[in-house]
Amino acid sequence: MDFNFTPEEQAFREEIRAFLDAHLPDPMPEDDPDFLRLWNEKLRAKRWVGFNWPREWGGGGGDLIRQFILKEEMSARRAPALGLDFMGLTWVGPAIIAHGTKEQKAEHLEAILDGRSHWCTGYSEPDVGSDLASLQCRAVREGDEYVIHGQKIWTTSAHFASHIFMLVRTDPTVSKYKGITCLLVPMTTPGITISPIENLSGKASFNQVFFDGARTPVSNRLGAEGEGWKVVMGALANERSGISEATEMLQHLDDIRSLAKRARRGGRPALEDDRVRRRLSEMEIRVEAMRLTGLRHLTDQINGKPSGSETAINKLQRGILEFEMSELTLELLGSAAQHQGELQHEALAWHGTVIGGGSPNIQRNIIAERILGLPKD
Amino acid sequence: MNFGFTEEQGFLRDAVRKFLDDRCPMAEVRRLMKTPNAHSPELWKAFAEQGSVGLLIPEAYGGAGLGWVDFVVVLEETGRTLMPSPLVSTALAALAIREAGSPAQKERWLPRFAEGSAIGTLAVLEASDLPGAEGVALVADSDGEVDVLHGEKCFVADAGCADVYVVAYRSTERSAEPSGDRAGTGVGGALRLGLVARDAPGVRVALVPSLDETRRSGTLSLDGVRIGPDARLAAADPEATLALLLDAGSIAVTAEGLGAAEGALALTVQYAKDRVQFGSPIGRFQGVKHRLADMWVDTESIKSLLYYGAWAIDERRDAVPRYASLAKAYLADAFTRIGVDCVQLHGAVGYTIEYDIQLYLKRSKWARPMFGDGDHHRDRLARLSMGNR
Structure with missing residues (x-):
């Protein structure tokens, strides 16, 4: 065990800091797509988007420890996210790198890095949520095409996505896990229609997606026919670890501490209240545990163990943390928590993120069955 | 940056497990519990010969000269089997003498600690x-x-x-x-x-x-x-030395408590696989399996904080206070919950003296206040990160 970074890694950290000093605007423009595009170009020039993707496909060819340092430094300065296409970068791209054909890599990987594509993910269906392997959306092969009939739901970002990374049933006669296939389908394909769903905070962030005989070439299949479950297991592990990185939680913790400095409880600054202080410490404990557990998993990956069920740990920790953070934020706001406002709406967003990538109880099933070896439900 | 145990640390764990299997199975634990000091000089001597007692003591004083991460490996195993021993106490006394003792004091005590002929x-x-x-x-x-x-x-x-x-x-x-x-x-x-x-x-x-x-x-x-x-x-600086001793104590108790928590979890997972009710092993029911999964999340998360803290004692002293408190605060509360829930998941047999799970429950009650409970460490973390109240 050695938690020191090498001099080369330290130098890399300094390089990132210098880059941010030189290029990160202060104050940062808010929600400015032109700025984000320009920022992405600068990061692309450094090959920092897709930092650990193969260089031949436009990535940085970098190692996981440097990628960790890069994310940590970017987040510490609250720079915009690395890359413009979160799903593309976090699980679709890695799945294409692992299972894709040369043509698929050429078509999609650089587009993801440049932010020219924008992926959404088609797993859930109206009757299929936690029991994902029971999915019914059907793809029938006709010549060189698959013809898709069915429906996906809770599809985040579908309303502006360019492509969907989706699971379909290609063989209803075999066991539920074996008849599943993964497809990469352009959202412009005729036969796809989208209907937005308003979430509880009043925004349209997710959608229903209908497939009425949408045709897509067989060359858009990722991995072999019937191998979709294998593809998606890796993608879900990446999704879990992607949404459970500690960097974002550190920012939240910082924000709540600032709020606790401003807010008052019982006529005193909330930061002087023992109970508030202990709750903030409890969050600090879990955030640091997440950060270090993430590093432990990185070490496993570097030693050749692909990430799998253990990524459920941080997904569960994040669920607990976000809940605690949301509720403490609202308590610190006092009666103002009854009003509409940015912090108030952020506190509601927890209800979405805790479900995305698998609900907490599904994470517990994964751990209980795959790691502790308890019988399946 | 490498967050893994070395091959040697794997061998060390195997050796300690083998020693404990041979020399301190649960029957021996229960026998020692009934002795006045819960201590067997013969077992202690053999453990010293095996190398675990003097693990941290420098080679010049008859020890193995290894580090705190190695020691954590030993403590996880002695915790897992609930070995009654003054291992943590003696390691802390040795640390005090190493940090602040004169050459004569080191000569007098460290070799005797290492060979198992004195306890501190x-x-x-x-x-x-x-x-x-x-x-x-x-x-x-x-x-x-x-x-x-x-x-x-x-x-x-x-x-x-x-x-x-x-x-x-x-x-x-x-x-x-x-x-x-x-x-x-x-x-x-x-x-x-x-x-x-x-x-x-x-x-x-x-x-x-x-x-x-x-x-x-x-x-x-x-x-x-x-x-x-x-x-x-x-x-x-006696205040700094005492603080280091207490932090090292927190880390040692966390390591032994973590091992015990994992031991309790393993016993309960096995029970959940074996016990059949409503025509099914109870481990199939989500009310049981989800609680066990949460315990596993806690033990794994504690490891991350613990290993960093142990490493910091040897390599980054300025980080010790924070990580000792992070780890001990998590352990104190999580082990308590694990002890309580493991007994409950056993049902009525969990309430008997015959089943071993009750011993883990009692160990969790021992570990919680040792070197400060959860609130003590959360208060300290608050002072470290946000200043005095």
């Missing part, structure tokens, strides 16, 4: 039960060069089998207004650490029956015990 422990807490320098109110009378102690030290782990106590007390002269953790406590006098041998005149030990019978503690009465210059530890 810390005597810090008093009736106030304040786990830190702020709880040290025992003030020495001065007899020229010699400090004379009249008073009591409480909750002294392994008090009954220890040969030497590292006693924290205060000098006669009053220092300026105390600062930091002691601000406002009204405790004066500079902190001092002294070595008191079990057989020194004026030393009396009263054992207190333990809830966890695999662990013992007692009250150390000091009735005119004399600590001369040769018995004082010449720490340049």
Whole structure:
């Protein structure tokens, strides 16, 4: 065990800091797509988007420890996210790198890095949520095409996505896990229609997606026919670890501490209240545990163990943390928590993120069955 | 950056497991529980020969000269099997002498610790039960060069089998207004650490029956015990030395507690696989399996904090206070919950003396207050990250 970074890694950290000093605007423009595009170009020039993707496909060819340092430094300065296409970068791209054909890599990987594509993910269906392997959306092969009939739901970002990374049933006669296939389908394909769903905070962030005989070439299949479950297991592990990185939680913790400095409880600054202080410490404990557990998993990956069920740990920790953070934020706001406002709406967003990538109880099933070896439900 | 155990550490774990399987199975644990000190000199000697007791002691003093990450490997295993032993106490006494002892003090104690012929422990807490320098109110009378102690030290782990106590007390002269953790406590006098041998005149030990019978503690009465210059530890900064000892204690207790928590979890997972109700192993039911999954999330998360803290003792001293508190705060509460829930998941047999799970429950009650409970460490973390209230 050695938690020191090498001099080369330290130098890399300094390089990132210098880059941010030189290029990160202060104050940062808010929600400015032109700025984000320009920022992405600068990061692309450094090959920092897709930092650990193969260089031949436009990535940085970098190692996981440097990628960790890069994310940590970017987040510490609250720079915009690395890359413009979160799903593309976090699980679709890695799945294409692992299972894709040369043509698929050429078509999609650089587009993801440049932010020219924008992926959404088609797993859930109206009757299929936690029991994902029971999915019914059907793809029938006709010549060189698959013809898709069915429906996906809770599809985040579908309303502006360019492509969907989706699971379909290609063989209803075999066991539920074996008849599943993964497809990469352009959202412009005729036969796809989208209907937005308003979430509880009043925004349209997710959608229903209908497939009425949408045709897509067989060359858009990722991995072999019937191998979709294998593809998606890796993608879900990446999704879990992607949404459970500690960097974002550190920012939240910082924000709540600032709020606790401003807010008052019982006529005193909330930061002087023992109970508030202990709750903030409890969050600090879990955030640091997440950060270090993430590093432990990185070490496993570097030693050749692909990430799998253990990524459920941080997904569960994040669920607990976000809940605690949301509720403490609202308590610190006092009666103002009854009003509409940015912090108030952020506190509601927890209800979405805790479900995305698998609900907490599904994470517990994964751990209980795959790691502790308890019988399946 | 490498967050994995080495191959050698894997061998070490295997060796300790084999030793414990052979020499300290649960039947032996239960036998030792019924002895006055829950301590077997033969077992201790054999454990020393195996190499675990002197693991941290430098080779020059007869030890293996290994580090705290290695020691954590041993503690996880002794915790998993609930081995009754003064391993943590002796390691902390050795650390005190290594950090602040004179060459003569090192010569006198470290080789004996390493070979298992002497046992040491810390005597810090008093009736106030304040786990830190702020709880040290025992003030020495001065007899020229010699400090004379009249008073009591409480909750002294392994008090009954220890040969030497590292006693924290205060000098006669009053220092300026105390600062930091002691601000406002009204405790004066500079902190001092002294070595008191079990057989020194004026030393009396009263054992207190333990809830966890695999662990013992007692009250150390000091009735005119004399600590001369040769018995004082010449720490340049005694407050910092004491803080390090308590932090190392937190990390050691976390390691042993983590091993025990994993032991409790393993027993309960096995029970959930074997016990059939409603026509199915109870481990199939989500009310059971989800609780077990949460326990696993906690034990794995604690490991991440613990390993960093252990590494920091040897490699990054300035990070020790924070990581000791992060790890111990998590352990104190999570192990408590694990103990309670593992007994409950066993159903009625969990409430029997016959099943071993109750021993883990009691160990969790021992571990919680050791070197500060969850709130103590959360308060400290708050001071470290946000300043004083």
